[in-house]
Amino acid sequence: MEHFIFTNARIVLPDTVLDNHYVSVQDGVIESIGKGTPDREQLNSCTMVDCGGQYLSPGFIDIHCHGGGGADFMDGHMEDILTAARAHLNHGTTGICPTTLTCSDEELFAFFESYGQARAVTEQMPHLLGIHLEGPYFSPAQAGAQPPKYLVHPRPEHYHEILRRGQGNIVRWSVAPELPGALELGDELAKRGIKASMGHSDAGFDDIVKAMEHGYGQITHFYSAMSTITRKRGRRILGLIECGYLFDQLKVEIISDGIHLPPELLRLILKCKNHGDICLVTDSMRGAGMPDGPSLLGSRKNGVPVIIEGGIANMPDFTSFAGSVATTDRLVRVMVQEAGLPVWEAVKMASLNPASFLGIQETYGSIEPGKSADLLIFDDDIRISSIYVSGIRQ
Secondary structure (H helix, E strand, O other): OOEEEEEEEEEEOOOOEEEEEEEEEEOOEEEEEEEOOOOHHHHHOOEEEEOOOOEEEEOEEEEEEOEEOOEEOOOOOHHHHHHHHHHHHOOOEEEEEEEOOOOOHHHHHHHHHHHHHHOOOOOOOOEEOOEEEEOOOOOHHHOOOOOHHHOOOOOHHHHHHHHHHHOOOEEEEEEOOOOOOHHHHHHHHHHHOOEEEEOOEOOOHHHHHHHHHOOEEEEOOOOOOEOOOEEEOOEEEOOHHHHHHHOOOOEEEEOOOOOOOOHHHHHHHHHHOOHHHEEEOOOEOOOOOOOOEEEEEOOOOOOEEEEEEOOEEEOOOOOOEEEEOOOHHHHHHHHHHOOOOOHHHHHHHOOHHHHHHHOOOOOOOOOOOOOEOOEEEEOOOOOEEEEEEOOEEO
């Protein structure tokens, strides 16, 4: 591989932006960060990339994404996974966790096969960082867009078969922890190093405390499809939203498109949660990166018709949202321009924080020596001009 030196850049680190520095990349790995201008000997032995005074940022990582570019990860073919992943790569996502929807076992296992095939393709592709299972173990009362007919309780014979068919590619699983069998599943996931997240849940305070004792440390799309305060015999019972604030050990993902969570709610989350425990996710469907108009939520085989308009997918009667069409550059832009974060912190929530959610922060997520050279060049409006994956320009 080539030796690159990125100069004339504002380098986005996890805690600041550096001016008057350069970044050296060798064999797809970040080699060093230097101050000032590289010496002549360095420049003569490498390819220089002049960033033109723009930001040099780590690539974004999306740990909750269903599709984009007109394809859904559940469509059933390797080409659909490649299409969706490449659509998000064009918006700065250099690492992605293809995410499932509650479905039949047949559909799920077909996706596993397609994912295994897609992993062998590296040209014009982000890193495929593992599978995020969303379902089928969810509360019917909080199903949201999850097909109710496929919702079930966790049973060892069922989830062991899913784990076996997943062939080690499953890295994260979203589950409603109040369901019978969910705590035992949490123990099994912890034993295997798979991250357990609470989502599409009607859990109360006691359920959530028990879940944390059994390995559940994250909350899926905070505020969407989850319990809030209820009253039982006059007593107020905290739900998953309130527990997300109460317990510092709980990490939360947020769809920061400015619509699912309006800017004022984003600012509340930022005020109450440790910023290192917040991860930006698109939760996008096939309409991400596509023009307004009719689309499908879910697979081509079992999808629900929706209409993309105003930066979001809507149900045809416009009574509710049907899904996200966000890309990660948009999430970062909203956090900077509407929620008031500095660029470095918004980028951290889309790069190092999601890497930490997966436990891969030693390899991905920031511009540091020894890490994968997944890099973006973008301007003040987060408009991306160059993308590098493992040091290769895309």
